[in-house]
Amino acid sequence: MPEPILAVTGVSKTYKGGFTALHDLDLTIHKGEIFALLGPNGAGKTTLISIICGIVTPSTGTIRVAGHDALTDYKAARSRIGLVPQELSVDMFETVLATVTFSRRLFGRSGHSAYIEQVLRDLSLWDKRHAKIMELSGGMKRRVLIAKALAHEPEILFLDEPTAGVDVALRRDMWKLVHRLRERGTTVILTTHYIEEAEEMADRVGVINKGKLLLVDEKTALMQKLGKRELELTVVEPLDAVPDGLERWQLSLANEGKTLRYVFDSTEEDTGIPSLLSALADRHIAFKDLETSKSSLEDIFVELVGERA
Numbered sequence: 001m002p003e004p005i006l007a008v009t010g011v012s013k014t015y016k017g018g019f020t021a022l023h024d025l026d027l028t029i030h031k032g033e034i035f036a037l038l039g040p041n042g043a044g045k046t047t048l049i050s051i052i053c054g055i056v057t058p059s060t061g062t063i064r065v066a067g068h069d070a071l072t073d074y075k076a077a078r079s080r081i082g083l084v085p086q087e088l089s090v091d092m093f094e095t096v097l098a099t100v101t102f103s104r105r106l107f108g109r110s111g112h113s114a115y116i117e118q119v120l121r122d123l124s125l126w127d128k129r130h131a132k133i134m135e136l137s138g139g140m141k142r143r144v145l146i147a148k149a150l151a152h153e154p155e156i157l158f159l160d161e162p163t164a165g166v167d168v169a170l171r172r173d174m175w176k177l178v179h180r181l182r183e184r185g186t187t188v189i190l191t192t193h194y195i196e197e198a199e200e201m202a203d204r205v206g207v208i209n210k211g212k213l214l215l216v217d218e219k220t221a222l223m224q225k226l227g228k229r230e231l232e233l234t235v236v237e238p239l240d241a242v243p244d245g246l247e248r249w250q251l252s253l254a255n256e257g258k259t260l261r262y263v264f265d266s267t268e269e270d271t272g273i274p275s276l277l278s279a280l281a282d283r284h285i286a287f288k289d290l291e292t293s294k295s296s297l298e299d300i301f302v303e304l305v306g307e308r309a
């Protein structure tokens with residue numbers, strides 16, 4: 001096994017004031033992966049990314065980036081990383097081309113114009129290269145941030161909440177870009193509080209809540225766990241018990257016998273719903289309402305940690 005591109009070991013962070021945002025976190029990422037760190041607001045995602053990128057100092061633990069210790073060998077580690085921050089932070093008076101070229105030179109790379117041109121073209125920024133950043137729309141400014149992060153050809157790209165508040169066109173371009181980066185072998189780590197985003201993008205997903213990594217799994221395996229849905233049938237005549245012969249669906253009765261509840265896996269080809277409905281019809285059980293709900297991130301946390309986030 002080659003050395004992982006990123007190894008986070010025993011990282012904790014207690015901010016001044018005493019709040020502990022990360023608790024003894026371990027995470028290993030391999031080269032070329034697209035990894036999504038999924039968790040609700042306040043989970044510690046930005047704190048973790050900021051520590052890896054050397055913006056925030058960890059209270060305990062070590063971080064190795066492409067074999068370089070992020071604390072003792074900061075420059076080497078940092079040069080492997082591109083960061084697209086959650087908040088907009090760009091020099092408004094510079095032009096697009098100047099600011100992106102500057103970002104590249106910061107890491108001691110010469111102004112490799114062909115590479116910069118490709119990045120700007122990939123992000124639909126080439127035509128705007130001589131525009132001042134303050135003249136650009138919010139979506140365009142965000143594209144500039146991505147171009148800046150990629151300017152020095154990093155091996156790992158961090159995207160902190162890349163599509164929160166972003167328009168559809170940018171979102172689509174971003175996904176295309178991420179897939180192109182992956183083809184080139186760039187590792188991409190993104191944070192999100194949208195399950196859909198993790199589902200759409202990632203090879204592997206880590207779920208974080210309250211500063212703890214609750215699980216890390218292949219996306220397909222995780223989506224299966226997250227894919228549970230509930231079907232609620234409101235019956236016309238309240239029932240005393242779940243009718244005989246319906247054991248295979250493991251139904252439960254709620255709401256004083258007025259609601260039949262069925263939990264199914266929406267990722268399965270056969271959800272069991274058509275056969276359930278015909279079994280109910282066979283037994284002359286009429287229902288007046290039918291509703292399905294997707295298990296939310298909140299529900300998943302409830303399942304994982306046994307309490308509300």
Ligand SMILES: Nc1ncnc2c1ncn2[C@@H]1O[C@H](COP(=O)(O)OP(=O)(O)O)[C@@H](O)[C@H]1O
Pocket residue numbers: 015016017019021039040041042043044045046047048
């Ligand atoms: N500089 C700071 N000082 C004190 N607390 C902070 C600071 N930055 C973040 N926090 C707290 O740490 C927790 C995690 O924040 P953050 O890493 O931004 O979460 P996320 O990115 O998952 O939304 C939050 O409760 C937040 O209020």
Ligand SMILES: [Mg+2]
Pocket residue numbers: 045046047086160161
């Ligand atoms: Mg954040």
